[in-house]
Amino acid sequence: MKKTILFALLLNLGVATMSNANAPENGLISTQPQIDYEQLKYGNDRFAIGEINVSVTETITLKPDTATFSITYITEGDTPNDASNRNANNIKKLNDYLMELGINQDNLTTIGYQNYENEKEQPIDNAAKRFSSTFTIHLNIDNEHFFDVVKVLDEHQISDIKLDDSHQFYVFNIQEINESANQAKQRNQQKYQQIVKQLKQLGINEISVAGYDNQMVSAENELVKKYYVQNTQLIKVNNFEQLGKIITKAQELKMMVNNDFNYSVSEKEKNRILEQYxxxxxxxxxxxxxxxxxxxxxxxxxxxxxxNQDNHFYSVQPRDYGYSRTMVNAGQSQMFEAQAVDIQSPSEFTITLTMSGIFEIVMNIYQ
Structure with a gap:
């Protein structure tokens, strides 16, 4: 029904056009140039009487030809320049390898660069050994003698005395530090005997040794300031066979391959396919x-x-590589155990292409 009404309408338009063709030459509107143009296009017996608007839709499937992912490299140094130089040298090794694979500089982008400082523990060279001998003392005292006891303890540089959790007796520690474990213990015994003698002179006799500890207390490590440079580089690859080679090289250089793979279709490939369609x-x-x-x-x-086109592109990522991250070796890059990389095949992408057109409708006036 809709098609019949359309044809009737277009037929009336055609009759009106031919009527205008017979109008006087001195009329306000002359259609003769239009008729001549129509005859040039379609011949003497054919004229455009209207237009028809149509559209078609096609779904096009494209295979991705581009992958992007990033690599992060962290270096440590004793000075900012030391950390920066180490980082630049190793990044250059990676980039030189990428150039050998045919990946040009335009496909390499630095997306993150950070330098910072932090304190790090490291072993002390030839650290002198020292030993601490500690006695834990229990004693009963009344309020009348408390401050007299505190005065005695102050003479021996003991400034911490308190009730135990049950509030039945007081507790304090006697400590001596010496390069010899035996000497530390002997000096602590002497201090204990002297304190006991002074307390007994005050009439305090309930004194006992409740604990003993003798151990090495010298620091084996010390905190030192270190400087770090973290460099993250985005790599674009147009040949998927190169992915494994790049990842292997990055692992050799102690770099971290980030789990941010993204597959796409390049504009060049997309335009090539669209031109074909x-x-x-x-x-x-x-x-x-x-x-x-x-x-x-x-x-x-x-x-x-x-x-018009409606793109349906989906980012596809491989599984997590499972790296142990951000443990930095002195003067070198981060240390991690490189795992086997499992790169999943990317999904196909689709484009829904719609073409719309308006065509002239031609009628043979003698038909």
Whole structure:
């Protein structure tokens, strides 16, 4: 029904056009130039009587041809320049290898660069050994003698005395430090005996040794300031066979391959595919318009052609590599155990392409 109404409307338009062709030459509107133009396009017996608007849709499947991912490299140094130079030298080794694979500088982008400082424990060279001998003392004292006891303890540089959790007796520690474990213990015994003698002079006799500890207390490590440079570089690859080689090289250089793989179709490849489909889409568009016109009308030239595309691109990432991260070896890059990299095959991408066109409808006036 819709097609019949359309044809009737277009037929009336055609009659009106031919009536205008017979109008006097001195009329306000002359159609003779238009008639001459139509005859040049379609011949003496064919005229455009209207237009038809049609559209076709096609889904195109594309295979990704580009992968991007990033590599992070951290170096440590005794000075900022030391850390920076170490980082630059190793990054250059990676980039030189990438150039050998045919990856040019345009496909390498620094997306993160940070320098910072931090304190780090490291062993003390030839550290002198020292030993601590500690006695834990329990004693009972009343309030009347408490401050007299504190005065005695102050003479021996003991400043911490407190009730135990049950509040039944007081507790304090006697400590001596010496380069010899035996001497530390002997000096601590002497201090204990002297304190006991002074407390007994105050009338305090309930004194006992509740604990004993003798151990080495010299620091084996010391905190030193270190400087770090963290460099993250984004790599674009157009040949998927190179991915494994790049990852292996990065692992050899103690670099961290980040789990941020992204697959896509390059603009060059997308435009190449779309150009191949343009003629096919136009042929389908013209064939559809011809079918809609039926046998009594002919398809004229297009007056408008428009194409739109709806992209369906999905980022595909491989599984996590499972690196042990951010443990830095002195003067070198981060230390991690390189795992086997499992790169998943990327999904195909699709483009929904729609082409719309407006064609002239041509009628043979003698038909």
């Amino acid at each position: 343009e003629q096919t889409m136009y042929d389908k568009l013209a064939a559809k318009a011809t079918r809609l016109l039926g046998q009594h009308y002919q398809l004229g030239v297009p007056t408008s052609l428009v194409s």
